Amino acid sequence: MFRRRRREESPAAKAAVDETPQVPARESGPWDADEPYPERERVDLGGMRLPVGPGFEVQLNLAGDQIVGAVVLFNESALQVHAFAAPKRSGIWDEVRAELAEGVKSAGGTAEEREGAFGVELAARIPAEGVEQPVRYIGVDGPRWFLRAVISGRAAQDAEVAATLEDVVRDIVVVRGDEPMAPKEAIELRLPPEARQAVEQQAAGGRRPDLDPFDRGPEIAEIR
Template identity: 80%
Template sequence: MFGRRRREESPAEAVEAEQTEQVEQVERASVRESGPWDSEESHSERERVDLGGMRLPVDPGFEVQLNLAGDQIVGAVVMFNESALQVHAFAAPKRSGIWDEVRGELAEGVKSAGGTAEEREGPFGIELSAQVPADGGAPQPVRYLGVDGPRWFLRAVISGRAAVDAEVAATLEGVIRDIVVVRGDEPMAPKEAIELRLPPEARNAMEQQETGGDVPDLSPFERGPEIAEIR
């Protein structure tokens, strides 16, 4: 008996499939009313710190710190009104999001550490509301939010007062809505962190500081410690 031969995709069909996918991405983007935005999308103009792979909105009263993994900058933290918003951008598959998978991993990690986590509907879709054990104290409320973008995924963690105060939370949620992710064209594995970098003015000031020169106060653009989180 002769088995069926799998028909190979012709060059014309491959081009058509690629064009169809691009149209679908544009259509998905066109129905979005707010960010976080992809760098290729139209988005509002406002003051943002250019961190390379991410453009982070800043407002008066914000303090911005950077998350380090060794010498690599992988995330940023916005401190505001006794609260913290931690954001990381990762590469994601072209055809599917990863928030469902990541959310499950986060919930399992929280529960394994002795905390609790439950899903609920939030301003960006399903989020994770958790009580995370704290060293020597009562469990702390934490919100885990995720947004799947075109070939990237943004994870946000809200802790402190904003985790329970809707008014403070609204300010930090506004930051998330105005983040611009710069994915780039280079190949990256899913869940690989999109590397960030210091703004040129902050990098120059740090170099002057290392050589003993006088530098201005860089606040709120400070290199801060990595904020502990459940992975």
């Protein structure tokens, strides 16, 4: 029996295949750093690559000296994002959502589940200065990580403004890393290289760092 020999690909053809850009398997994120994702302008915070856009101000959440989260301020609204380690074979959003709802109710607020842009989310109203403030809690389970997003201010009720911040969540890239971490342990973030250099130069000169190292793009400030 004779079989037709397979035609071998030339080295040039193989190189062309290798150079073909990888196409994301999903339409939107949040993305894992190990999967293909669309290129766009992002601030590299180490454990998270955060999309930036016109009119955005970016602040960092600090726990002591550790950067654990970021806040995007836009159009009288705030988007807080935190990334955490999660088990390899199961998500934690159901558990975290129940804990958040209990915490809100313990503080005198209300919370109810509803279907949102990323699946089930928590719509809450939290007492603040005698007024109930609307807040949306969003959770996304990824491979060995969990991303929590909190939308407050105008975007909590204005769908048009919320859409801009939801797009930020969709384009976040989470860099989990390979080191062992306990579930719910915060994935540590860091200042971008240019920001660290500016802070170090100011500290060396005896000036208090203002954490505003960018000539263009977002402002980096600290929240304690």
